[in-house]
Amino acid sequence: MKVIVPVKRVLDYNVKPRVKADGTGVDLANVKMSMNPFDEIAVEEAIRLKDKGVTEIVVVSIGEQKSQETLRTALAMGADRAILIVSEEKVEPLGVAKLLKAIVDEEKPDLVILGKQAIDDDNNQTGQMLAGLLGVGQATFASKVELTSDSVTVTREVDGGAETETLTLPAIITVDLRLNEPRYASLPNIMKAKSKPMAQKTAADYGVDIAPRLTTLKVVEPAKRSAGVKVADVDELVTKLKAMGVAK
Amino acid sequence: MKTLVWVEHDGATVKDATLAVVTAASQLGEVHLIVAGQGVDAVAAEAAKIAGVGKVHVADDAAYAHALAENVAPLVVQLMADHDAVLFPATSGGKNIAPRVAALLDVMQISDILSVESEDTFTRPIYAGNAIATVQTKDAKKVITVRGTAFEKAATEGGSGTIEAVATTGDSGVSTYVGSEIATSERPELTSAKIIVSGGRALGSGEQFHALIDPLADKLGAGVGASRAAVDAGYAPNDYQVGQTGKIVAPEVYVAIGISGAIQHLAGMKDSKTIIAINKDEDAPIFQVADLGLVGDLFKIVPELTEKL
Numbered sequence: 001m002k003v004i005v006p007v008k009r010v011l012d013y014n015v016k017p018r019v020k021a022d023g024t025g026v027d028l029a030n031v032k033m034s035m036n037p038f039d040e041i042a043v044e045e046a047i048r049l050k051d052k053g054v055t056e057i058v059v060v061s062i063g064e065q066k067s068q069e070t071l072r073t074a075l076a077m078g079a080d081r082a083i084l085i086v087s088e089e090k091v092e093p094l095g096v097a098k099l100l101k102a103i104v105d106e107e108k109p110d111l112v113i114l115g116k117q118a119i120d121d122d123n124n125q126t127g128q129m130l131a132g133l134l135g136v137g138q139a140t141f142a143s144k145v146e147l148t149s150d151s152v153t154v155t156r157e158v159d160g161g162a163e164t165e166t167l168t169l170p171a172i173i174t175v176d177l178r179l180n181e182p183r184y185a186s187l188p189n190i191m192k193a194k195s196k197p198m199a200q201k202t203a204a205d206y207g208v209d210i211a212p213r214l215t216t217l218k219v220v221e222p223a224k225r226s227a228g229v230k231v232a233d234v235d236e237l238v239t240k241l242k243a244m245g246v247a248k
Numbered sequence: 249m250k251t252l253v254w255v256e257h258d259g260a261t262v263k264d265a266t267l268a269v270v271t272a273a274s275q276l277g278e279v280h281l282i283v284a285g286q287g288v289d290a291v292a293a294e295a296a297k298i299a300g301v302g303k304v305h306v307a308d309d310a311a312y313a314h315a316l317a318e319n320v321a322p323l324v325v326q327l328m329a330d331h332d333a334v335l336f337p338a339t340s341g342g343k344n345i346a347p348r349v350a351a352l353l354d355v356m357q358i359s360d361i362l363s364v365e366s367e368d369t370f371t372r373p374i375y376a377g378n379a380i381a382t383v384q385t386k387d388a389k390k391v392i393t394v395r396g397t398a399f400e401k402a403a404t405e406g407g408s409g410t411i412e413a414v415a416t417t418g419d420s421g422v423s424t425y426v427g428s429e430i431a432t433s434e435r436p437e438l439t440s441a442k443i444i445v446s447g448g449r450a451l452g453s454g455e456q457f458h459a460l461i462d463p464l465a466d467k468l469g470a471g472v473g474a475s476r477a478a479v480d481a482g483y484a485p486n487d488y489q490v491g492q493t494g495k496i497v498a499p500e501v502y503v504a505i506g507i508s509g510a511i512q513h514l515a516g517m518k519d520s521k522t523i524i525a526i527n528k529d530e531d532a533p534i535f536q537v538a539d540l541g542l543v544g545d546l547f548k549i550v551p552e553l554t555e556k557l
């Protein structure tokens with residue numbers, strides 16, 4: 001069985017995003033970039049499925065040349081080969097989903113495992129779009145994945161609790177945080193990853209139009225909350241709560 | 249503009265999240281609803297009473313019983329032949345279906361809008377709410393998810409929508425619902441609670457979480473939330489999680505107990521009207537957003553507070 005895992009290079013989740021003074025976006029110059037945390041979980045899940053019949057894991061990234069680093073990280077974790085579709089311009093989820101569809105048409109995987117959301121634009125769209133374009137089943141926000149030879153049963157995190165669905169293969173899964181704990185790549189595996197194959201493509205190679213549909217007019221900082229006051233003890237807190245009408 | 253709203257429901261009643269979406273939709277134009285499900289006459293009747301609603305399309309079929317995206321998306325796409333926009337709540341249900349609809353319509357979805365600036369321009373949070381983007385769409389049809397805390401809820405009475413049956417688009421055959429475990433609780437639901445008491449990793453165990461947080465929440469008539477760390481450690485169930493990847497809440501009062509205030513947690517609660525923080529570390533980032541802060545050991549403070557209220 002073959003699995004494709006799309007991985008995106010994003011601002012590291014530990015870095016506090018700074019809005020650029022000219023209001024055009026978030027400043028990404030000279031800041032730490034990493035693999036989207038949900039995508040690490042997706043890669044980890046694919047690797048764990050190697051005991052359950054998965055024989056090849058292909059990781060794909062769409063983005064600037066530096067996304068090679070992200071793909072190398074995935075290869076060091078245990079993926080087998082990588083495809084980079086180079087675009088120095090930002091590609092929206094619809095464009096990403098169309099490119100992924102083209103890759104799926106070529107590679108014919110049994111599963112595509114994505115993150116549920118990229119933590120830069122917080123769109124939470126790509127997996128569902130890809131499933132729609134392919135006309136296959138989708139299981140979003142996965143917290144448990146059970147694979148058989150012709151189907152996959154997924155437990156999903158939903159607002160009130162959990163829900164389970166079975167999809168026929170091929171299928172699309174997007175992963176949530178509690179699915180697994182991603183591994184760190186060991187030094188020998190990082191060395192080994194350097195010689196794993198990485199293909200470079202462009203959107204034009206697939207004949208896919210990725211022109212954006214949305215225009216960002218401006219990006220601003222959210223209204224700042226001003227830090228309030230510290231109270232000395234519980235009695236003062238209770239007094240304040242009563243004054244606010246929260247407590248009687 | 250004719251705008252369609254996907255009604256989220258549990259088979260018996262309309263979920264609250266839908267009401268904020270109706271408000272957002274009414275800022276775009278005429279509001280129609282789609283109620284998809286099995287045996288949903290009562291839901292449709294309730295939906296028709298929501299203030300400002302014109303038509304209620306009802307698709308009653310076993311294929312829609314569990315809101316599987318594979319089945320609901322084609323139904324919505326069919327109705328989009330004579331609507332200009334479709335809005336979903338940014339809940340797990342809405343987020344699951346909306347992008348599939350967008351892809352089938354070949355449009356780029358606008359996720360989690362905070363405001364409607366004009367027919368084609370909206371604001372939305374990016375980077376866990378650390379930045380707010382104003383985006384304009386070139387697409388003729390619009391697919392949008394709406395952040396519930398950003399819009400007033402439409403009144404549940406006063407509307408007189410007409411109910412109209414729509415033909416089923418059938419079962420896709422690629423996915424099957426197996427079952428669900430939906431937690432039931434006597435407490436107010438997080439996304440609509442007026443007061444929320446949330447606990448973090450500092451609670452140390454599930455027993456201590458319940459022994460300390462629950463009585464305080466009971467005293468205040470509050471919903472209970474948790475940080476991801478508390479959920480991951482098993483102190484509280486998944487659906488308690490507040491944050492970038494959990495629930496987005498904006499109650500009147502949010503009490504954060506033993507929560508450091510990581511940006512991913514703040515993303516889910518910093519629009520609360522009043523934030524109260526209890527933390528032993530006076531430099532904890534949570535105090536930067538808290539209106540009232542109390543520095544000290546929660547194991548002493550929380551029982552005392554519960555008693556004195």
Ligand SMILES: Cc1cc2nc3c(=O)[nH]c(=O)nc-3n(C[C@H](O)[C@H](O)[C@H](O)COP(=O)(O)OP(=O)(O)OC[C@H]3O[C@@H](n4cnc5c(N)ncnc54)[C@H](O)[C@@H]3O)c2cc1C
Nearest residue numbers: 448449450475476477491492493494506507508513528546
């Ligand atoms: C992609 C991604 C998404 C995420 N999404 C979310 C999300 O949706 N929600 C979320 O919450 N997190 C999320 N996180 C995790 C987040 O980064 C933090 O790790 C998490 O919020 C920390 O939880 P905490 O504050 O309970 O724990 P900690 O950071 O460990 O904080 C515990 C706090 O308790 C205080 N404390 C300890 N003992 C006591 C005591 N006796 N009395 C009083 N105070 C005490 C400490 O001073 C500390 O401030 C996400 C992370 C990633 C990478």
Ligand SMILES: Nc1ncnc2c1ncn2[C@@H]1O[C@H](COP(=O)(O)O)[C@@H](O)[C@H]1O
Nearest residue numbers: 006007062114115117118123124125126
């Ligand atoms: N540029 C990209 N390259 C590779 N994968 C992507 C890209 N953008 C999104 N994805 C995948 O789609 C998921 C959801 O992203 P989004 O819909 O942008 O929130 C991510 O977690 C990735 O798995």
